Amino acid sequence: MFWRLVFQLLRGNRARLTVAILALVSGSAVISGLLNLDLGVEYQLTQQFRTLGPNIVIAASPIASAPGSGPADSALINEDAVLIPVQKIAGPDVSFAPFAFVIARTQDTQVVVVGTWLDQLRNLNPTWKLEGNWISSRDDQAECLVGRNAARQLHLTSGSRLHVQYLARNSDCTISGIVDSGATDDNQVFMNLRAVQTLAEVPGKINLVQLNVSATPKVIATFATRLSDTLPKFQVRPIRKVTEAEGSLLAHIRLLIVAMIFLILILTALCVLATMAALALERREDVGLMKALGGSISRIVGFFVAEVGVLGAFGGFIGAILGAALSYWMGLRVFGTAISPRWEVFPVTVLLMTIVAMAGALPLRMLAEVKPAIILRGE
Amino acid sequence: MCALDGVSFGIEEGEWIAIMGPSGSGKTTLINILGGLETPTSGKAIVDGVDVGRLDEGGLTRFRAEKIGFVFQQFHLVSYLTAIENVMLAQYFHSTTDEKEAQQALERVGLADRLEHLPSQMSGGEQQRVAVARALINHPKLILADEPTGNLDEANEKIVIDLLRELHAERRTILMVTHAPSIGSLADRRIDFSHGHVVPSIPALTPGRP
Numbered sequence: 001m002f003w004r005l006v007f008q009l010l011r012g013n014r015a016r017l018t019v020a021i022l023a024l025v026s027g028s029a030v031i032s033g034l035l036n037l038d039l040g041v042e043y044q045l046t047q048q049f050r051t052l053g054p055n056i057v058i059a060a061s062p063i064a065s066a067p068g069s070g071p072a073d074s075a076l077i078n079e080d081a082v083l084i085p086v087q088k089i090a091g092p093d094v095s096f097a098p099f100a101f102v103i104a105r106t107q108d109t110q111v112v113v114v115g116t117w118l119d120q121l122r123n124l125n126p127t128w129k130l131e132g133n134w135i136s137s138r139d140d141q142a143e144c145l146v147g148r149n150a151a152r153q154l155h156l157t158s159g160s161r162l163h164v165q166y167l168a169r170n171s172d173c174t175i176s177g178i179v180d181s182g183a184t185d186d187n188q189v190f191m192n193l194r195a196v197q198t199l200a201e202v203p204g205k206i207n208l209v210q211l212n213v214s215a216t217p218k219v220i221a222t223f224a225t226r227l228s229d230t231l232p233k234f235q236v237r238p239i240r241k242v243t244e245a246e247g248s249l250l251a252h253i254r255l256l257i258v259a260m261i262f263l264i265l266i267l268t269a270l271c272v273l274a275t276m277a278a279l280a281l282e283r284r285e286d287v288g289l290m291k292a293l294g295g296s297i298s299r300i301v302g303f304f305v306a307e308v309g310v311l312g313a314f315g316g317f318i319g320a321i322l323g324a325a326l327s328y329w330m331g332l333r334v335f336g337t338a339i340s341p342r343w344e345v346f347p348v349t350v351l352l353m354t355i356v357a358m359a360g361a362l363p364l365r366m367l368a369e370v371k372p373a374i375i376l377r378g379e
Numbered sequence: 380m381c382a383l384d385g386v387s388f389g390i391e392e393g394e395w396i397a398i399m400g401p402s403g404s405g406k407t408t409l410i411n412i413l414g415g416l417e418t419p420t421s422g423k424a425i426v427d428g429v430d431v432g433r434l435d436e437g438g439l440t441r442f443r444a445e446k447i448g449f450v451f452q453q454f455h456l457v458s459y460l461t462a463i464e465n466v467m468l469a470q471y472f473h474s475t476t477d478e479k480e481a482q483q484a485l486e487r488v489g490l491a492d493r494l495e496h497l498p499s500q501m502s503g504g505e506q507q508r509v510a511v512a513r514a515l516i517n518h519p520k521l522i523l524a525d526e527p528t529g530n531l532d533e534a535n536e537k538i539v540i541d542l543l544r545e546l547h548a549e550r551r552t553i554l555m556v557t558h559a560p561s562i563g564s565l566a567d568r569r570i571d572f573s574h575g576h577v578v579p580s581i582p583a584l585t586p587g588r589p
Contacts, residue, residue: 001467001476005460012459289455292416293513294444295472296437373416376451377407 006306013279017311020275020360024315024353025322027268031261032323032349037330038257040339042216042250044331053125054210054239056224058082061235076100076205077234085230086209093214094223095123098206100196104164104171104189107154112188113164115196115206118145124212125181132158132177141195144173147186151178162189164199171199217250265356272360276308280363287367288375297368304364312357316350323349382408383419384575392520393550395543397563400572406556407525409572413554414447414523415439427520444473448514452526454506456498462509463494466516473517484512488542504535511542515551522546524555528562540565 010017060077079098086096097120104113118135122128135143146156156162160175173191180186197203211227213220220238228236283304290300324341331339383405390396398406411417412424415431418439424431427446434442449455456465466481485494488508498506507527514522524543528536540562547553547567557563571578 001464001471004464005468005471008459008461008464285455286457289457290468290472291440292414292443292449292455293469293472294440294442294447294517295468296440299472371416373411376416376453376455 002303002306005303006310009303009307010310013282016275016279016282020272020308020311020357021315023268023271023275024312024357025319027264027271027356028316028319028349028353029322029326030264030319031352032320032345033326033330034257034261034264034323035345035348036324036327036339036341038254039342039345040327040331041253041257044334044337044339053127054212055220056211056213056227057208057237057239058086058211058227058231059208059235059237061233075207076202077207079204079206082206082209082231082234086211086227089226089230090211094211095120096209096211097121097124098193098209100193100200100202100206102166102196102200104166104199106162106164106189109154111150111154111164113166113196113199114188114190115193115199116190117193118143118190121145121179121190124210125185127181128185129180130177131180132175135176139192139194141192142173143176144192145177145179145190146175147188147190148178148180149186150189151175164189164191166199169199169201171195265352268353269356269360272308272311272357273363276361277363280366283367284370285375287370288372291370291372292376301364301367304367305358305361308357308361308364309354312354313350315357316353317346319353320346320349382575383412386422386572386575386577388570388577390552390554392552393547394568395547395553395566396555397566397569398554398556398572399558399560399563399569400578403574404572405575406572408575410523410525410554410556413521414449415442444469444517446520448517448519448522450507450510450514450522450524450527452529454498454503454510454530456506456509456513458498461495461497462490462501462505462512465498465509466513469513469516481512481516484516485509487515488512489538502535504531504538507531507535507539508542511539515546520552522551522553524553526556526558528557528559536562 060075083096083098090096097117100115102113102115103110105111117138118140119138122130122134130145132145135145144162146154146162151157154162156175156178158175158177161172162175163170163172165171171191173195179190191199193206197205213223215223224236224238287300291297323345327339327341331337386405386409398409400406408417412419412431413426415434419432422432426442429442429446431439431442456462457468460468462485463478463481466484467476467478470476470481482491482494485491485508488511490505490508490512493501493505493509496505498509501509507530511527514524527543528539531539543553543555544565553566555562555566563569
């Protein structure tokens with residue numbers, strides 16, 4: 001009988017309850033959307049910040065470059081000593097490449113020549129633009145890339161031959177593409193690591209390793225610590241500008257989302273409260289009658305509490321579905337990629353809406369004060 | 380202001396009593412006190428051995444559920460519940476619901492074909508018969524009927540009066556408020572009220588027992 005009566009309560013007052021349902025559905029849709037956004041924003045921001053380039057650098061330890069060692073040698077590290085351990089602990093979300101720098105001459109102009117794994121440049125720097133073709137082979141010594149500024153200064157284009165000279169040694173390559181990084185990289189020439197090591201006569205030596213870890217600032221810091229532990233003789237340094245910016249932005253977005261969720265919960269509760277206050281007045285006669293029939297106030301209010309509970313759960317469920325669609329759309333608009341709905345948002349939204357509906361049903365407390373004799377007299 | 384003053388009378392089990400008097404004479408207040416809807420400021424109202432005035436809120440709730448069956452002038456059915464659900468509501472507050480028993484109660488008052496109708500889909504007489512079925516469903520010790528025919532046409536009035544006669548024949552105790560002398564005359568006994576006092580006893584005009 002309990003649920004039968006609750007169902008009839010819902011059916012009998014559907015016109016007025018539609019207002020409460022609309023408030024609950026729209027409130028829960030926005031909350032569900034924001035919760036999905038909150039859970040997805042970390043991943044989305046990580047992806048966005050990953051495009052800013054490497055976020056960890058491994059270089060020679062400052063102790064190694066202490067006075068007494070030669071300046072050229074002090075900055076060099078044995079590539080196997082770093083790359084083998086890094087390769088072991090790097091997961092699929094980590095891109096990395098070794099770098100060796102040499103200042104060489106070309107066309108009587110000094111230029112920074114960077115030796116690296118050319119096939120990894122694109123993964124390390126997803127925002128770089130390239131006019132021409134990326135180099136897909138790590139062993140290809142015949143091709144190279146040139147920064148936009150360097151290419152302009154040296155009048156080079158894709159397909160041109162580049163000749164570089166370091167001391168008495170020379171190296172040649174064909175320019176595969178012109179890099180546009182928007183940073184100092186545009187002044188450099190990118191060649192095969194082995195070719196540069198041969199040019200500088202430092203086989204097996206590099207200056208540093210850059211890593212691009214696709215993860216949250218916290219995970220990046222943890223990974224950097226792990227790298228430090230694995231490579232105690234080297235300096236492992238997160239590029240703080242990127243990771244801190246991501247962390248700060250994430251914290252601000254989260255604060256905004258939480259504030260909005262609270263605001264919407266309060267507004268939804270107020271809307272339900274207004275509806276329930278009106279409904280409580282309308283139901284005074286029913287409550288008076290039920291009391292006269294021997295209904296205790298707890299049993300009578302139990303009907304109404306169950307009614308708003310059902311409303312809250314129903315509104316929360318429908319809203320959660322709409323919210324998933326909303327977050328999908330917001331992800332597309334804000335980040336350019338859809339945010340997949342998270343299953344855990346559904347029960348949280350339904351629970352929140354049920355609680356809000358119950359809180360909004362507080363005016364029903366006044367029904368406890370109903371005097372059946374007065375109500376039944378029509379006063 | 381005193382709604383009832385110096386009112387004292389007793390009712391035997393199975394009696395049908397008509398309470399009569401002008402408006403404002405205290406008839407409804409009496410019904411409300413006996414039904415546990417109002418509490419007397421002084422004096423005693425004892426129903427089936429229970430001093431109603433000494434019961435707390437919970438005790439009054441149980442008292443109303445177990446001992447009293449109300450029939451109101453305005454019917455007072457829950458508008459969004461069907462006829463059978465209105466009857467079952469009283470069962471629910473009493474103990475547990477029994478749909479078959481509720482159906483039989485409605486069949487008894489001639490509403491077998493109106494079980495799933497809402498009050499708005501029924502005539503006044505039919506609604507009052509639902510109220511009678513609801514009042515009877517928990518086998519109360521005392522049926523309190525406040526102007527049960529006050530809002531009915533002649534045909535429906537007759538149906539409701541016939542129902543009260545049947546209940547009386549089954550030795551149910553009925554206390555009925557009415558303005559109509561013709562209906563009051565059907566009772567075993569008539570108690571007249573005026574300004575909150577019982578007017579000295581007048582014997583029933585005609586024998587109430589069928």
